[in-house]
Amino acid sequence: MALYNIIHFLEEALNNIRRNTFVAAITVGTIGIAFLIFSIFLIIFSNLNDITSTWKEQIQVVSYLKDGLSNAEIISIEDKIKSEREINSVAFISKEKALSEFRKDLSSQTGLLEGLGENPLPAYFEIRLKKAYQDPKSILSLVDRLKKIKGIEEVQYGQEWVENLSSFLDFLMIAGMIVGGLISLAVILIVSNTVKLTVYARKDDIEIMKLIGATDWFVKAPFLIEGMAIGFLGSLMSVILLFGIYQIIVQSLPLNAGLLFGRFSIAFLSWPDIVLLLIAGVLLGLFGSFVSVGRFLKV
């Protein structure tokens, strides 16, 4: 009996779509467009997130050392730095290396360096931070601890840049949440209401089925399967359309556009995002059907 019913429900759902091809196509199209708007937002937001995390990776803390430290003392300082939980990597730059890099940077104005007698540049440690600690508060607390290490003369971390980046990222996150929330709400309303309309168009059928002796589930199940199928097809359509748009945009971008953003490609949605989008389509279709069929079952 259970298998008989499942086969019947699938047959009914398929036949309903076949009998109402035009309505089904319009519904899939509407859902597809709604999801397309959402996925365009998603692709922009996730790419912006990627770009900002590359910016964050550039944050570094530089600890300048006092002159005249022995190798043993330098190694001990390095160990102390490495023992801090925020540290991702530490690179030691000796006085000599600092000077040669300085010379390289000023290669066009070598005359400036001629007057230098003794090497005036200090040795330093270039410190990169773990992702979770790339915010002003964590950096400040680390800097305070670094300053207390004996042998470190000064610590620099580009305070203004870190603070600006941090407030920009906060703004981006809030704006993203507001825009994303509004678009999600619109998609939920559009998808569930479009599915509701297809059910509403067949409310007489629901009444007739009930009068013939069909149980609520016997009437409801094919509508739910149909809702899920339409939701799935709509979200699948949005992914296909999005991929088409993505290809057009990527191919028409000038090669040096990447330089503007500090990276060379715009990434498409990740697989988990695509799967989530398809699941959202299925669930919204199911929800729309469930709510609207329920309303017409009281016969």
Add this chain to the structure above:
Amino acid sequence: MFHVSKYYDKNFPALRDISLEINKGDFVFVMGPSGAGKSTLLKLIFCAERADEGQILIQGRNIARLSDSKIPYLRRNLGVVFQDYKLLQSRTIYENIAFSLKVCGVSNSEIKRRVYFVLKQVGLEHKSDSFPIRLSGGEQQRAAIARAIVNEPAILIADEPTGNLDYNMSVEIFEILKDINVRGTTVIVATHNREIVSKMQRRIISLDKGKIVSN
């Protein structure tokens, strides 16, 4: 039915203290002017409306207090025919009739056998693949009757089955209902059609303003 009342409006009951008995195999007409309560009386039998007072016993079971989840199983033992046919417009006549059997979990081969049997009974075997919209009113009502009897119900309820049909078609429909009754099904028909009713010489329950005026 024992002391059954139904109120849509507190002050004007649609049915007031109705008591009546219909025996197995009877053919009964329910008559009366518009608004007398004929349709409400029939709706109470297939639970499209619920009685506010009284008891309705079908084969010894009080359906006035039947839980909502049990109503579908009651309806499978009743055949109902409506004035507006209530056929599923997007399905063929065959599919419309078959749906009644699918609801009960009947196998496809049995569905086929029984649908063609009833289609023959109402003279529509050549229209099985047609959609309702392609059929005349009389043909649609015959299809609706075929759907109502395909489950071999104990009781057939018809609410104004000839309300949308001309005289000749109405006679045809009543002949089919008579045939069904002869095979042992109890038939209850609400109608305005005095001419045919008087010709058929069957029991008449007359209602007026929600009360039985003659039985």
